[in-house]
């Protein structure tokens with residue numbers, strides 16, 4: 640996968656060289672180019688923003704700067720800083736590499752009606768966007784080329800986003816109902832959620848099948864050794880060796896946690912008879 644990020648703060652993207660993404664770069668499964676938007680500014684002050692039409696507070700990022708930047712990135716002619724992995728020595732084979740488990744990609748790309756599937760995906764983080772969620776991460780993990788446009792201040796002139804649809808499949812997305820000072824941190828969040836799902840990066844697809852959200856539920860609690868710590872015991876069922884009981888316990892814990900913390904998620908979950916019986920015990924009558 641190729642990621643390109645256009646920003647006025649290139650150093651903000653440095654975390655993409657570390658940990659799991661650094662390993663993916665080292666393995667050759669990922670390459671990341673960071674582009675300084677000011678490279679496309681044309682005046683002596685290298686200005687990238689201007690006051691909004693119609694008045695109001697803040698500044699809007701200029702179309703004459705963003706337009707050529709996105710054209711050049713789409714054409715592959717933009718100057719970039721290529722991120723190098725920070726941890727070449729840590730790029731060891733994963734458990735599934737060792738076990739020879741085949742890495743299978745997620746099915747289903749994010750291509751809307753009328754869109755050319757061969758165009759790169761342009762992600763524009765904005766608090767006014769559609770909420771980013773795990774199904775987006777799964778679909779985007781199938782992409783060959785994703786470009787991120789980081790807006791600052793009051794955002795980017797809307798015509799940039801509208802015009803970019805000629806060269807990209809465009810998605811304006813929010814990572815939550817709060818306002819950040821720019822899109823850079825949202826790019827870190829989205830890139831991490833997507834790259835960990837690329838086959839082979841975090842082992843096999845099976846490695847994420849028990850993640851929160853993979854079946855629509857939050858994941859329940861986890862435990863490791865020792866069995867007793869500071870007077871607290873690991874739930875007995877987990878040490879019983881009875882796999883059916885252990886699976887049922889995990890499912891019940893996921894149901895309980897989801898009911899307590901995110902009850903609205905239960906509406907989208909396929910519940911069987913046992914699930915319903917357990918939820919009823921907890922007082923849920925959905």
Ligand code: ADE
Pocket residue numbers: 764765766812813814815816817818819820821822825
């Ligand atoms: N830029 C500023 N706030 C944001 C948010 N919540 N999500 C995505 N991009 C943003």
